[in-house]
Amino acid sequence: xxxxxxxxxxxxxxxxxxxxxxxxxxxxxxxxxxxxxxxxxxxxxxxxxxxxxxxxxxxxxxxxxxxxxxxxxxxxxxxxxxxxxxxxxxxxxxxxxxxxxxxxxxxxxxxxxxxxxxxxxxxxxxxxxxxxxxxxxxxxxxxxxxxxxxxxxxxxxxxxxxxxxxxxxxxxxxxxxxxxxxxxxxxxxxxxxxxxxxxxxxxxxxxxxxxxxxxxxxxxxxxxxxxxxxxxxxxxxxxxxxxxxxxxxxxxxxxxxxxxxxxxxxxxxxxxxxxxxxxxxxxxxxxxxxxxxxxxxxxxxxxxxxxxxxxxxxxxxxxxxxxxxxxxxxxxxxxxxxxxxxxxxxxxxxxxxxxxxxxxxxxxxxxxxxxxxxxxxxxxxxxxxxxx
Amino acid sequence: xxxxxxxxxxxxxxxxxxxxxxxxxxxxxxxxxxxxxxxxxxxxxxxxxxxxxxxxxxxxxxxxxxxxxxxxxxxxxxxxxxxxxxxxxxxxxxxxxxxxxxxxxxxxxxxxxxxxxxxxxxxxxxxxxxxxxxxxxxxxxxxxxxxxxxxxxxxxxxxxxxxxxxxxxxxxxxxxxxxxxxxxxxxxxxxxxxxxxxxxxxxxxxxxxxxxxxxxxxxxxxxxxxxxxxxxxxxxxxxxxxxxxxxxxxxxxxxxxxxxxxxxxxxxxxxxxxxxxxxxxxxxxxxxxxxxxxxxxxxxxxxxxxxxxxxxxxxxxxxxxxxxxxxxxxxxxxxxxxxxxxxxxxxxxxxxxxxxxxxxxxxxxxxxxxxxxxxxxxxxxxxxxxxx
Numbered sequence: 001x002x003x004x005x006x007x008x009x010x011x012x013x014x015x016x017x018x019x020x021x022x023x024x025x026x027x028x029x030x031x032x033x034x035x036x037x038x039x040x041x042x043x044x045x046x047x048x049x050x051x052x053x054x055x056x057x058x059x060x061x062x063x064x065x066x067x068x069x070x071x072x073x074x075x076x077x078x079x080x081x082x083x084x085x086x087x088x089x090x091x092x093x094x095x096x097x098x099x100x101x102x103x104x105x106x107x108x109x110x111x112x113x114x115x116x117x118x119x120x121x122x123x124x125x126x127x128x129x130x131x132x133x134x135x136x137x138x139x140x141x142x143x144x145x146x147x148x149x150x151x152x153x154x155x156x157x158x159x160x161x162x163x164x165x166x167x168x169x170x171x172x173x174x175x176x177x178x179x180x181x182x183x184x185x186x187x188x189x190x191x192x193x194x195x196x197x198x199x200x201x202x203x204x205x206x207x208x209x210x211x212x213x214x215x216x217x218x219x220x221x222x223x224x225x226x227x228x229x230x231x232x233x234x235x236x237x238x239x240x241x242x243x244x245x246x247x248x249x250x251x252x253x254x255x256x257x258x259x260x261x262x263x264x265x266x267x268x269x270x271x272x273x274x275x276x277x278x279x280x281x282x283x284x285x286x287x288x289x290x291x292x293x294x295x296x297x298x299x300x301x302x303x304x305x306x307x308x309x310x311x312x313x314x315x316x317x318x319x320x321x322x323x324x325x326x327x328x329x330x331x332x333x334x335x336x337x338x339x340x341x342x343x344x345x346x347x348x349x350x351x352x353x354x355x356x357x358x359x360x361x362x363x364x365x366x367x368x369x370x371x372x373x374x375x376x377x378x379x380x381x382x383x384x385x386x387x388x
Numbered sequence: 389x390x391x392x393x394x395x396x397x398x399x400x401x402x403x404x405x406x407x408x409x410x411x412x413x414x415x416x417x418x419x420x421x422x423x424x425x426x427x428x429x430x431x432x433x434x435x436x437x438x439x440x441x442x443x444x445x446x447x448x449x450x451x452x453x454x455x456x457x458x459x460x461x462x463x464x465x466x467x468x469x470x471x472x473x474x475x476x477x478x479x480x481x482x483x484x485x486x487x488x489x490x491x492x493x494x495x496x497x498x499x500x501x502x503x504x505x506x507x508x509x510x511x512x513x514x515x516x517x518x519x520x521x522x523x524x525x526x527x528x529x530x531x532x533x534x535x536x537x538x539x540x541x542x543x544x545x546x547x548x549x550x551x552x553x554x555x556x557x558x559x560x561x562x563x564x565x566x567x568x569x570x571x572x573x574x575x576x577x578x579x580x581x582x583x584x585x586x587x588x589x590x591x592x593x594x595x596x597x598x599x600x601x602x603x604x605x606x607x608x609x610x611x612x613x614x615x616x617x618x619x620x621x622x623x624x625x626x627x628x629x630x631x632x633x634x635x636x637x638x639x640x641x642x643x644x645x646x647x648x649x650x651x652x653x654x655x656x657x658x659x660x661x662x663x664x665x666x667x668x669x670x671x672x673x674x675x676x677x678x679x680x681x682x683x684x685x686x687x688x689x690x691x692x693x694x695x696x697x698x699x700x701x702x703x704x705x706x707x708x709x710x711x712x713x714x715x716x717x718x719x720x721x722x723x724x725x726x727x728x729x730x731x732x733x734x735x736x737x738x739x740x741x742x743x744x745x746x747x748x749x750x751x752x753x754x755x756x757x758x759x760x761x762x763x764x765x766x767x768x769x770x771x772x773x774x775x776x
Contacts, residue, residue: 001505001509001555001585001586001645002505002506002508002554002645003504003505003506003646003648004504004505005506007503007504007653007656008648008653010656041459042458042459043458045453045456046450046451046452046453046456047451047456048451049451051451052447052448052450052451055668056448059440059443059447060440060444062434062435062440062443062631063434063437063439063440064434065432065433065434068435068628069631070430070431070432070628070630070631071429071430071630072631104492104663105663107661107662108662111661111662115392115395115527116391116392116395117389117390117391118391118392120390132661135660136660136661139657139660166389166390167389199389240458242458242459243450243456243457243458243459243460243666244450244667244668245663245664257389257390258391260396262391265391265392265396268395268398269395269527272398272520272523272524273495273496273520273524274492274495274496274499275492275493275495275496275633276633277633278632278633278666278668279631279632280443280447280666280668281666281668281669
């Protein structure tokens with residue numbers, strides 16, 4: 001048997017294990033000194049009551065013969081797909097439930113969607129970037145071209161019309177930078193995709209953090225995007241579902257390549273390699289989209305955004321360049337005094353007991369930058385900022 | 389963008405939709421006449437109390453800040469991987485928790501595992517077969533050779549040493565036939581795999597239904613199997629988890645190809661394209677392996693096996709050839725009077741109001757055969773058998 005050499009050559013991601021190692025050493029050498037994690041990508045607030053109630057009820061249903069549910073439709077229960085459609089109606093976007101696929105999270109679908117595309121596609125990926133976009137394409141042996149995020153473009157790179165690409169990754173609000181594309185910028189991307197017969201894989205996992213009503217929370221707010229874009233969203237950050245595992249992927253019926261419906265290809269992929277999301281989880285997700293659920297998760301988002309505001313305020317006081325934090329839970333800052341990402345990591349940890357994420361872990365263009373996250377606890381963040 | 393033509397050429401599976409259509413027509417034409425489904429592949433008994441209690445507690449933990457859990461290790465919580473190891477100890481098999489990967493079900497992992505193998509592998513698949521083995525390899529463009537299950541070999545095909553293969557699928561107890569390989573047969577398969585440097589993908593999803601203590605419930609009961617086999621198991625049929633979604637895959641540390649650890653490749657695949665199974669579900673799965681859990685699921689298995697015994701008894705009375713039903717929830721019968729699978733389907737439905745699954749839906753060698761399942765409700769089965 002021959003292995004897939006592309007997987008074998010893929011380097012292990014040492015980013016977070018290296019951080020863990022350094023923090024461990026610091027704590028050993030500095031017992032009793034406070035350490036605060038401002039690098040955390042995971043949420044800290046518990047599930048909201050509407051979700052807990054719905055899941056408790058669903059568990060109990062599963063223990064009774066009359067209400068027990070076995071295999072579900074791989075695409076997800078209609079009650080949840082309809083709830084997602086209703087959520088999009090609030091954005092003035094009309095979807096059919098057949099266009100919505102319930103998943104166990106955006107990460108899975110962002111990787112698995114590649115099954116429906118040929119290996120001979122050229123992939124366009126922004127740098128810095130969520131490493132999953134790169135690694136999944138390396139695994140499949142695809143050619144990757146990068147577009148550079150810089151201070152000059154506010155870490156919102158735009159298409160180079162001289163470069164032809166087939167598959168384009170966009171993440172807005174962005175992980176790791178917290179930057180958000182405006183309508184005009186996304187219009188340009190849609191125009192570029194249509195011109196190149198390319199598909200945009202649009203990661204909107206942080207859409208719930210957008211505060212500015214003029215910024216698009218979905219690629220489908222852009223005209224004709226349904227002809228060229230797949231949208232991936234997750235309840236991980238929207239509703240604290242990082243440990244519950246539920247997301248949704250929208251594959252529009254209008255998305256067709258050489259007469260073949262991508263929606264039908266994806267359905268065939270999912271019915272063959274996936275067996276759907278737990279009933280209990282789907283009931284929890286449905287509750288997120290209920291009126292009480294939406295009100296409750298809004299308060300969680302406000303809590304994290306107030307954290308982001310406090311971090312941003314302190315960075316401004318210190319005169320540190322940054323982007324993000326106003327419509328996203330992440331802040332992306334330039335390491336002061338020309339420090340490298342890892343030098344700044346060591347400096348922050350030793351002088352202020354603060355852990356962040358070195359930008360170099362997100363690609364070449366991330367070197368010299370640093371990510372703060374607002375998912376921590378308020379008091380921890382306040383005391384850490386005093387030490388910054 | 390170019391699509392993956394292999395997915396596009398894959399035919400939709402019409403088996404179950406065709407059955408649904410035929411049943412609907414029958415019911416319209418024969419209002420009031422009883423119809424019983426003996427073809428059902430889904431379980432009907434509810435979750436056992438140990439599982440319901442564990443999941444209720446886990447949901448409640450997720451609603452409280454101090455006990456809330458976010459992202460878990462993609463490989464699964466150690467408490468569950470350890471519980472799986474303890475379950476194998478009962479089979480006299482010693483595993484390390486690093487060898488156990490918690491999944492959302494065997495179907496996902498059986499498809500996704502192919503990511504770690506090159507396309508240039510020759511795949512050996514028994515016929516008749518669970519269609520997922522074939523479809524996932526067609527999607528990837530791999531060459532498939534079939535080995536034939538027949539009445540002569542009791543639907544337990546053995547290797548042809550003249551045929552070289554790299555990836556071998558075995559399912560025992562078998563879906564759809566209910567046939568179970570004995571130790572000597574599996575020893576031959578392991579010998580063949582080692583000789584060919586091939587990997588066996590061993591689907592043991594129905595292992596809990598084995599009654600005969602001499603039959604292996606895991607490929608690792610065979611000497612040296614840890615050098616050539618990956619085992620996929622699921623709690624779907626073991627504990628009624630079809631709608632809960634949890635399984636486990638064992639990739640032994642001894643499984644190495646050209647110096648590369650397949651365990652490490654799979655870990656890299658999973659950390660890149662998967663984000664783990666819900667905490668709530670993992671607590672439910674842990675409860676399955678507890679002493680009360682094991683006792684409770686044993687009663688469910690006994691219930692289904694009594695159904696199987698009743699079906700087998702009636703088939704024997706009628707002089708119909710069949711296999712399975714003694715150590716598996718499925719019975720595989722030869723359609724009487726040389727009828728084709730679909731002719732027998734129509735005949736059974738119109739004369740006895742019984743729905744089964746035509747063997748032709750499981751491959752060429754399934755033509756002329758028929759699958760009954762024992763997952764129905766006792767009274768429904770008893771009255772249906774009276775009409776048979």
